[in-house]
Amino acid sequence: MTAHSYHAELAWLDSPAENVLIEVEGERLVRVTEGAEAPPDAVRLPGITVPGLANAHSHAFHRALRGRTQAGSGDFWAWRERMYEVAGRLDPDSYFALARAVYAEMAVAGVTAVGEFHYLHHAADGRAYADPNAMGHALVAAAREAGIRITLLDCCYLAGGLGGEPLSGVQLRYGDGDPAGWADRVALLADGDGVRIGAAIHSVRAVPPEAVEAVAGWARARGTPLHFHLSEQQQENEACLRATGLTPAALLHGRGALGADATAVHATHLSDADVELLGASGTLACLCPTTERDLADGVGPASRLVAAGSRLCLGSDSHSVIDLFEEARAVELDQRLATGLRGHHRPEDLLQAATGCGMASLGWDAGRLVPGALADFTTVSLRSVRTAGSRPQDAAAQVVFAATAADVTHVVVGGRPVAADGRHLALGDVGELLRKALAGLE
Amino acid sequence: MTAHSYHAELAWLDSPAENVLIEVEGERLVRVTEGAEAPPDAVRLPGITVPGLANAHSHAFHRALRGRTQAGSGDFWAWRERMYEVAGRLDPDSYFALARAVYAEMAVAGVTAVGEFHYLHHAADGRAYADPNAMGHALVAAAREAGIRITLLDCCYLAGGLGGEPLSGVQLRYGDGDPAGWADRVALLADGDGVRIGAAIHSVRAVPPEAVEAVAGWARARGTPLHFHLSEQQQENEACLRATGLTPAALLHGRGALGADATAVHATHLSDADVELLGASGTLACLCPTTERDLADGVGPASRLVAAGSRLCLGSDSHSVIDLFEEARAVELDQRLATGLRGHHRPEDLLQAATGCGMASLGWDAGRLVPGALADFTTVSLRSVRTAGSRPQDAAAQVVFAATAADVTHVVVGGRPVAADGRHLALGDVGELLRKALAGLE
Secondary structure: OOEEEEEEEEEEOOOEEEEEEEEEEOOEEEEEEOOOOOOOOOEEEEEEEEEOEEEEEEOHHHHHHOOOOOOOOEOHHHHHHHHHHHHHHOOHHHHHHHHHHHHHHHHHOOEEEEEEEEOOOOOOOOOOOOOOOHHHHHHHHHHHHHOOEEEEEEEEOOOOOOOOOOOOHHHHHOOOOOHHHHHHHHOOOOOEOOEEEEEEEOOOOOOOHHHHHHHHHHHHHHOOOEEEEEOOOHHHHHHHHHHHOOOHHHHHHHOOOOOOOEEEEEOOOOOHHHHHHHHHOOOEEEEOHHHHHHOOOOOOOHHHHHHHOOOEEEOOEOOOOOOHHHHHHHHHHHHHHHHOOEOOOOHHHHHHHHHHHHHHHHOOOOOOOOOOOEOOEEEEOOOOOOOOOOOHHHHHHHHHHHOOHHHEEEEEEOOEEEEEOOEEOOOEOHHHHHHHHHHOOO | OOEEEEEEEEEEOOOEEEEEEEEEEOOEEEEEEOOOOOOOOOEEEEEEEEEOEEEEEEOHHHHHHOOOOOOOOEOHHHHHHHHHHHHHHOOHHHHHHHHHHHHHHHHHOOEEEEEEEEOOOOOOOOOOOOOOOHHHHHHHHHHHHHOOEEEEEEEEOOOOOOOOOOOOHHHHHOOOOOHHHHHHHHOOOOOEOOEEEEEEEOOOOOOOHHHHHHHHHHHHHHOOOEEEEEOOOHHHHHHHHHHHOOOHHHHHHHOOOOOOOEEEEEOOOOOHHHHHHHHHOOOEEEEOHHHHHHOOOOOOOHHHHHHHOOOEEEOOEOOOOOOHHHHHHHHHHHHHHHHOOEOOOOHHHHHHHHHHHHHHHHOOOOOOOOOOOEOOEEEEOOOOOOOOOOOHHHHHHHHHHHOOHHHEEEEEEOOEEEEEOOEEOOOEOHHHHHHHHHHOOO
16 A cells, blocks of 8 residues: 655645645545645645545536537527537547546546536447447546546436437437336446446436436435436426426425435526425535536526535536636626625635535545545645735635636545646646547547 | 748638738738748747737736635625725835736736726825826836736726715825816826827716716827726616716716727616617727626626627726636626527627727727737637637637637737747746735735
8 A cells, every 4th residue: 555645835624724744545645734844755735735626517528519619509409409419429439538538637627526427328329339338438437547536427318308208319329218227237337446336317308207216216225426407497497397297306306316415417497495405405506607607507596505405516517618616616706696796605615515515426535635535636826827926814715716727736536646737647738638539529 | 120920820810710921020010921831930829829819907906806805795895995905005116016917917818908997096195196197107117017018097086976075095096186187197198119098087986077078078189098987886877866867878978978989897787778878879898707797796788789889898807817718708608697598799709809899999009910900919729628629610719718818828019029838028927926016015
């Protein structure tokens, strides 16, 4: 078991601490000491070191849309058509190459764990690959090469709409026929070093009520994370009310999907009763503000969810931007636009959303710099043009409101250095990796 | 007169062009040739080269608040109290040091011209400095050392409110007594190489109607840009209606302040009639979306202003962020949040707001890569993790929606290289410059 140590100029130990000696054995922290001298062999970490960032909601292949669809007009549903075109072109090899580059972009942005909401399961005509999890295995291999943890949120996707419409076109790639078909395939996936298999319900649009119950039960029986898209668009709410007489949140509640091990992604258009259901059940809310801006989803009730009892976590979702600091500040800033008031979320709470709460949502024992936790941490320069002039007592606000992904210097995952001085140690030029992977899709 | 040339892999000539030879004599462009070979002595510009960015609304000293007030609660007026504290601490030397660092941050972010909305004129008790323009001269010297153009929008600030309340506290530093006192002081300022003196009316709160007329007349007589804050907050509108029976836009219109040489900053809370007044007069609207998010101002009627005939330009204002690409995309993204629809502004129009329209607002013959124009341009890498995978035909969308200030590599102002490979050529480590300047204010 390797043992080594890092010395942080400043570290976030639920409050800012100076001269922090971080001692690692194997993949875990063994000692975290404030006000300590740096041993000669310690790796110096100038700037502020925070727990590893958790990107709790990712669709890796959407990175291929960056700069190509942002100019688009129309609504969410028009954008979805363009997204489906890319989904139709991927195979296990091209998906691996793209996901490896996207996860490497996350790694150099300080992300140490990703939640991949994965529904692109089968070949173009819906037939299973020889390995029915060929696409899932490509994502797992991609995360491993990028050096970050992955929670593969394997997504059940059965119907083309709330009327139980059959899947059509690209959607055929998503389907497993019925919940048993989904469970049989997912049973062939296994947890591993830096890999957790979780469950996902795509949405009430794509998963009938009985199937919601089956997938939620499957996740509970295995004690694994459960994620679902919730009320990203008003149209989904209206269709759900027409078809079932329930809001999506109420339907999921009635079928046992809510709970402290569950994460509702977006949670944008909620009734007061919906907010109470999520809060009372301790369901996490994963906000994806840069995507919600891009797709014109709207501003969700973030502070009402917190008041009701939900913890917030963050995801870059469609990857129009991969910057968890931008996601964190956007939660507060978009609430300001919606209300005309400041101060809905404390910077330390937004930092907690980007770290500890995200790790909880993904089922990782990480997100705090305490002995026994997984040794995942990220160092942010406080000497860049963006962060220069920060004061220790303002460190949380500085990082959340001033830093960008470009200010991340060192990234350690499970005690293993993944990035140093902003460079990916194993993969090198991540921009070039992205360029090649995207060129392969043209 | 020095002559030299640059060869851009891709350049924005109102549309994307490949292999563009940019030839410069003195401070101006003499030839811009698409599809050209690179002469051996040409400076290579990999990535996309766009006209120099114009930061049309700046309060340089607000940079001292970054990461210190973003965590704040309350409203705009509570934030203003904290801003006043910093304003109270500055003198010509510390203001020079801070502004030089802030303008250098702008330079490496691709900004080649700044519009400094300057009202911090006098000593702490309101007494004039020996040089009554000591503070304005500090700003001009700061921009010169940072290598960017400055339009010093010298601001008339006479009253503490719409009731004609006297100035108090820090506001004493802003005042010139009456419009003649303001004009006498401003008459001592002179245009110069890279320097233009413009006029500003702080707001209808701080400048009585007759003084609005006087300052507008002064600017018109000299053919120099005129800027004013307009309806950033509903409270200003309500107070103006109570005091004068007019909206701020109607008051400014009635006093001759609107016009194609005038720029309304923020223009957030406008009636339909206000929008018509601005559009019909060709008044530019300077949006500052990252500040308007931070200060909870709200989302202005950007697309209605364009439809009415106003051109948009952009400013980083309070400098919670200095990134004109973030400002540009925020115009569109915040409209999406407000409307639930995408596609309000084409990326090429947002790029025009950040370049040509901003230069027009500041009175510079720049903002397009055409022979005869000032040789201001900025190169953005298309190989970073953020911009990798871009296609020439998507260049405008790529830059506006994917790039950040950290992707700026080369910056040329008036034919003079200011930054190369992201580094400020004259000033070196801009982060360190900022750190020292901000430490000096503690």
